Amino acid sequence: MEQQPTVILGVIGADVHAIGNRILAYALEQSGFKVVNIGVLTSQEEFINAAVETGAGAILVSSLYGHGEMDCRGMREKAVEAGIGNILIYVGGNLVIGKREWNEVEKIYTNMGFDRVYPPGTLPDDVLPQLRQDLGLK
Amino acid sequence: MELALLIDFGSTYTKVTCADMQNETIVGTARAFSTVETGIMEGFLKALRDLEGSAGLSSPPYKYKFACSSAAGGLRLVAVGLIPDLTVEAAKRAALGAGARVIGVYAHELTGAEVGKIEGQRPDIILLAGGTDGGNKDVMIHNAGMLAGMHLEVPVIVAGNKSAAEQVKAILEKGGKDVRVTANVMPELNVLNIDPARETIREVFLEKIVAAKGLKTAEEYIDRVLMPTPAAVLNAAELLARGYGEEQGLGDLVVVDVGGATTDVHSLAAGEPTKAGISWKGLPEPFAKRTVEGDLGMRYSAQALLEAAGVQRLARICRLPADEIVGYVEKVGSNPDLLCSDDISRTVDDAMAYTAVDLAVERHVGKIDVIYTPFGASYIQTGKDLTEVKYVIGTGGVIVFHPDPGLIMKGTLFDQARPAVLKPINPQLLIDRQYIMAGMGLLAEVDPVASLRIMKKYLEEIHIEQGRML
Numbered sequence: 001m002e003q004q005p006t007v008i009l010g011v012i013g014a015d016v017h018a019i020g021n022r023i024l025a026y027a028l029e030q031s032g033f034k035v036v037n038i039g040v041l042t043s044q045e046e047f048i049n050a051a052v053e054t055g056a057g058a059i060l061v062s063s064l065y066g067h068g069e070m071d072c073r074g075m076r077e078k079a080v081e082a083g084i085g086n087i088l089i090y091v092g093g094n095l096v097i098g099k100r101e102w103n104e105v106e107k108i109y110t111n112m113g114f115d116r117v118y119p120p121g122t123l124p125d126d127v128l129p130q131l132r133q134d135l136g137l138k
Numbered sequence: 139m140e141l142a143l144l145i146d147f148g149s150t151y152t153k154v155t156c157a158d159m160q161n162e163t164i165v166g167t168a169r170a171f172s173t174v175e176t177g178i179m180e181g182f183l184k185a186l187r188d189l190e191g192s193a194g195l196s197s198p199p200y201k202y203k204f205a206c207s208s209a210a211g212g213l214r215l216v217a218v219g220l221i222p223d224l225t226v227e228a229a230k231r232a233a234l235g236a237g238a239r240v241i242g243v244y245a246h247e248l249t250g251a252e253v254g255k256i257e258g259q260r261p262d263i264i265l266l267a268g269g270t271d272g273g274n275k276d277v278m279i280h281n282a283g284m285l286a287g288m289h290l291e292v293p294v295i296v297a298g299n300k301s302a303a304e305q306v307k308a309i310l311e312k313g314g315k316d317v318r319v320t321a322n323v324m325p326e327l328n329v330l331n332i333d334p335a336r337e338t339i340r341e342v343f344l345e346k347i348v349a350a351k352g353l354k355t356a357e358e359y360i361d362r363v364l365m366p367t368p369a370a371v372l373n374a375a376e377l378l379a380r381g382y383g384e385e386q387g388l389g390d391l392v393v394v395d396v397g398g399a400t401t402d403v404h405s406l407a408a409g410e411p412t413k414a415g416i417s418w419k420g421l422p423e424p425f426a427k428r429t430v431e432g433d434l435g436m437r438y439s440a441q442a443l444l445e446a447a448g449v450q451r452l453a454r455i456c457r458l459p460a461d462e463i464v465g466y467v468e469k470v471g472s473n474p475d476l477l478c479s480d481d482i483s484r485t486v487d488d489a490m491a492y493t494a495v496d497l498a499v500e501r502h503v504g505k506i507d508v509i510y511t512p513f514g515a516s517y518i519q520t521g522k523d524l525t526e527v528k529y530v531i532g533t534g535g536v537i538v539f540h541p542d543p544g545l546i547m548k549g550t551l552f553d554q555a556r557p558a559v560l561k562p563i564n565p566q567l568l569i570d571r572q573y574i575m576a577g578m579g580l581l582a583e584v585d586p587v588a589s590l591r592i593m594k595k596y597l598e599e600i601h602i603e604q605g606r607m608l
Contacts, residue, residue, distance in 0.1 A: 003272065004272075006272070006273070014509050014510070014511035014516065015511070016511065016516060034272070036326070036327045038327070038328070040417075041417065041509065041516065041518065049221045049223060049224055050224075050327050052220065052221055052274060053220055053221050053269060053273055053274055053324070053327060054269075054270045054272075054273035054326075054327050055272070055273040055275070056273075065511070065512055066512070
C-alpha cells in the first residue's frame with residue numbers, strides 16, 4: 001500500500017474559528033490524507049515545526065478574522081530556514097479586511113510565497129484535486 | 139516481623155531504611171558518608187551497623203534487600219531529537235521520568251563539534267529520537283551516522299520514527315554500538331508515548347550502569363539495585379497519589395526534593411485547566427511528571443542558585459548584607475559537606491532553600507498567557523495547572539532536618555501577585571521526616587500496600603503560621 005500523504009492543518013494567529021478547520025480535517029481524512037490538525041491559535045513556527053517532524057507534504061493555513069496578511073508574512077522564509085523551503089503552502093479564508101478585488105488578494109499571498117490561495121466559500125471538493133495534483137498523486 | 143532493608147546509595151551519603159512490612163512500621167533509619175571513590179560498601183556497612191544498633195537488632199533476617207542509586211553522578215543521559223519543542227522535549231521527558239540526569243540535549247542534525255562535546259560529556263546512555271512515525275527520517279539517520287563514529291562506548295536507545303528505526307539500528311551496530319530499539323517517544327505530532335523508552339532506560343541501567351558505577355560489590359550483599367533514586371521517589375509519589383487496590387491514595391500531589399546539586403519536582407496530577415474558557419496548548423503532560431533544576435541546589439549548585447535568583451532576592455529574604463551572602467555561598471559551594479553552624483549560615487541556607495523551592499516549582503507548573511484577539515482576550519495554558527492539588531510533600535535534607543520546614547515549603551505555594559503561575563493554592567503540606575520516600579518507592583515493587591500505608595502513616599502534616607516569614 002502506498003503511504004498516506006501527510007498534511008498540516010491549522011488556523012493561524014489569534015484566530016479562534018474552529019468549525020471550518022474541523023470540517024476541512026474531516027474532508028481531507030475521508031479522501032485518504034493523514035491530517036495533522038494543530039487547531040486554532042497557531043503560530044507560523046508551530047506549523048513549520050509540525051511539518052518538519054511529521055515529514056508533511058503540505059501546510060494548509062486557514063485565517064477567517066481578517067488579519068491573515070499580518071499573520072502569514074514571512075512564513076515561506078521561515079520554511080526555507082527550517083529546511084523545508086519546497087513544501088506546499090496553501091492559505092484560505094477571509095484573508096483581508098474590507099472589500100478588495102480577489103485578484104489583488106491572491107497576488108498579495110502568492111507574493112508571500114503561498115502556492116495556492118482560496119477565497120471565502122471554497123469547498124473542499126475544489127481544493128482536493130489541486131492538492132493531489134500538486135503532490136504528484138493521482 | 140517481616141523486614142525489608144531499603145538502601146539509597148547517594149553521591150555523598152548512603153541512607154538505609156528498615157521497614158517492617160507486617161506491622162507497617164519503620165524500624166529505623168540511618169545514614170553514613172560514602173562515595174564511590176572511598177568504597178560504597180564501607181559507608182553502607184557503617185549505616186547498617188548504626189541502624190541495627192539503634193533499633194536493637196543484631197543481623198536480623200531481611201526478607202528483601204533492595205537499593206536505588208544516584209551514586210557516581212547518577213544516571214547521566216544525553217537526549218537527541220529533531221525539533222526542540224517536539225521530539226527533543228519528548229525524549230527529555232522520558233529520560234527524566236526514568237530518573238536520569240539529562241546532561242545534554244541536542245536538536246536537528248548533529249555536527250562534528252557536538253559529537254565531540256558528547257564524547258567529552260561521557261554519558262552513560264544516549265537516547266536518540268526524531269520524527270513522528272512515518273515522518274522525518276533523514277535527521278535521525280544522519281544522527282545515527284554521527285553517533286556511530288563516536289569514540290565512546292555507550293549504549294544508544296533508539297526511540298524515534300519507527301520507519302527509520304531499523305536502518306538507524308543497523309548504522310549504529312556497524313559502528314560497534316550497543317543499540318536498543320523501543321517505541322517512538324512521539325508517534326504522532328503532540329502525542330507522547332514515553333513509557334516504553336522509560337522502561338528501556340531502566341533495563342540498560344540495571345544491565346550495564348550498575349556495574350559501571352562500582353555497585354556490583356554491593357550486589358553481593360543485597361538482592362538488587364533496582365533503579366535510580368529519582369525513579370524510586372517518583373514511584374513512591376505515584377503510588378501515594380493513585381493508591382493501590384482497596385487502599386486509597388491521597389489524590390493529586392506534588393513532591394519537592396531539595397538536594398545539594400539539584401532540586402527535583404514531581405507532580406502526580408493530570409493538570410487540566412481548572413477554570414472555564416482556557417485553551418491548553420503545547421505537548422500533553424504525563425500524569426507522573428518530574429523536572430530537575432540543575433542550577434538550584436544547596437551545595438554543589440549554590441553558586442548557580444545565587445546567579446539564577448540574584449543576590450538582591452536572597453538579601454531581601456534573609457535581611458543580610460549582599461557580601462555576606464556571596465561569601466557564604468562561595469564557601470559552601472566549594473565545601474559541599476559543610477553543614478550550617480550558626481545563625482547567619484542557617485538564615486542564608488533557609489533563604490537559599492526557600493528560593494530553590496520557589497523557582498523549581500514555578501518552572502515545573504503551567505502558566506497562563508493572555509492573547510488579545512479581535513474578539514477579546516483569549517487565555518492559553520501551557521503546562522500543568524496545579525492550583526487545586528491537595529498535597530505538597532517536602533523531602534531532601536534541608537527540609538527534612540529543618541525545625542520549621544513550613545518556612546521553606548511556603549515557596550511551593552501560589553502567589554497572589556503572580557496569578558498566571560499555576561502553583562498549588564491551598565494544599566496540605568506534608569514532610570518526609572524520616573526520609574523514607576526513596577525507600578518506599580523500592581518497597582512498592584514487592585509490597586505496594588505496606589509501602590502506601592507506611593507513607594500515609596509517616597509523612598507528617600505541618601501547618602504554616604500566618605504572617606510568619608523567613
